[in-house]
Amino acid sequence: MDSSRRRVLQLLGLSSLALTATPVLNAFAKEAGHTEEPEPIIKPDKKALTAKQWAMVIDTRRFKSAADVEPLAAVCDTIHNVPHLQNKRHEIKWIWETHYHNAFPGEAGRFLSEEVEQRPFIVLCNHCENPPCVRACPTKATFKRESDGIVLMDFHRCIGCRFCMAACPFGARSFNYRDPRPFIKKINSQYPTRMKGVVEKCNFCAERLAVGQMPACVEASGGKLTFGDLYDPQSEVRELIRANYTIRRKQVLGTEPSVYYIV
């Protein structure tokens, strides 16, 4: 009796050890060049837009009222199946408007020009060059794509721990506190819907760039937003950054946001 119980416990212990050992063994096996799995090759679209680090320049001077922002957010929500939840706590936001003192807390001067104070400021994921959310994720469900610097989410790997939300200093991330599907007006079958319990955020329209289209908000902005490669000195964004005084959100934190604001 006693020995059989001991045996069972031993087996349990060993099997739990084996479970944790698999990734380690796999790594060793790969190093030796034995079970090298063929890497999946995704053939890029010929029209695909590429960059070393995608960046956005927002010309805030050209935004006068909420009506200037609405179409941008609307097109984003539509193509990305972003739900509209009534409960403010459960809100999902990819791109939205806020005040200057909310977008740039701690930097808003006193006695600010009334025009700037009234101006709508667009905020979205900054696709930081040094993203704290990526550092925080315990499963690499959120990652910085090496090819073009976009910070992406794998909705199917995310365990919903929300560490990335605590890590993001820009409040750019939303969590699906409930099944979002009933709250999507019209489902776009070209982009996945999400399930409850995972985090999501702006993806710089990676799916559009892959087929040669500019991000939807940029396209809808009529030139108010500009998108391009930060490391191409000839790019349009670099032109704008060179020619205008730009600021970035919470630059002091060293995350190197890729969204620039002309004020």
Add this chain to the structure above:
Amino acid sequence: MLELAIKGGKKYYGWMTFLLVIVGVGFLFYLRQLDFGLGITGLSRDTSWGFYIANFTFLVGVAAGGVMVVLPYYLHDYKAFGRVTILGEFLAIASVLMCVTFILVDLGQPTRILNVFIYFSPRSVLFWDTIVLNGYLFLNIIIGWNVLEAERNQVHYQAWLKPLIYISIPWAVSIHTVTAFLYCGLPGRGFWMTAILAPRFLSSAFAAGPALLILCCLIIRRVSNFDPGREQIQSLAKIVAYAICINVFFFLCEVFVTFYSNIPEHMDHIKYLFIGLQGHAAYVPWMWTSMGLMLIGIILTVNPITRKNEGVLAVACVLIFLGTWIDKGLGMIAGGFTPSPLHEVNEYIPSLPEILIALGVWAMGFLVLTALFKMAVGVKEELHD
């Protein structure tokens, strides 16, 4: 030895049934949460961690507090604690179990938990927290069980346990340090961004853990034939006294740095908690209560006259446990998230289902704790009678 945990009187079974009922209620609400999602809690886009993670943080402290009986006994050969080390180890087991459960109930997709191991990410502090917590759990199970069994058989415990025991001491410190690193390494969260967070966590841990242990000792003396001992309780009380003083001292250091430097990003969180911000002040009475409780706790445990009176000491321990729980279990997390990164105040109030699920986890932990203590006390009774 497990048989000792299932043989008990009416009171024992009554208590266990009571706990089981609470576990059951919590579990039913957890099923509801699984079905609906975390939306049944008070969590929001701004405050994405709340009651579960706060209780997790507090209980990591209680678990680490167990080391306060292990360390003096094994490192300083303080013989008196030999009677109670097993209680410290078993308290650690039950606490870590609660911690792990709190993490599980907090996950949006709990079925994917193994992704943490499959896609292991050493750059994430959460990954390391998983490692140190599970490691501490196994260390205490192995050490506690084998030492108790050896004691029962009246032999010296196995020699190979010794290194594990020594490892378990810094390991206890590591669990709370890594847990603090979850918070204090995040840019843009001024409330947590302080190098003193881990020391603060440890000091409140070494107050709350031993305080709970003293209460357990007093209860054990009352309900069993085993007396953990007056000297043991008094020594623990001194540990509590020092730890709670250091905890309040650390907090005051924090207050000085924050308010003398006058940096709004850091001040706003403490203001929110203690005087309210932008008209929101739900936590204000709680935080002042916490301060009051800890202060009374200091007076009662530092003063030898009150400390030596076990009745008063019991009250002091309850006050300190509650005070540190409010500080860490309520204020620490909500305060860090409010105001939000966009400097908005959206208050977080835990919902009823959320509180009931948390109560269920606590009841589960106390169920395990009672069973483990029953076993330990059973062995002690056999020996000391």
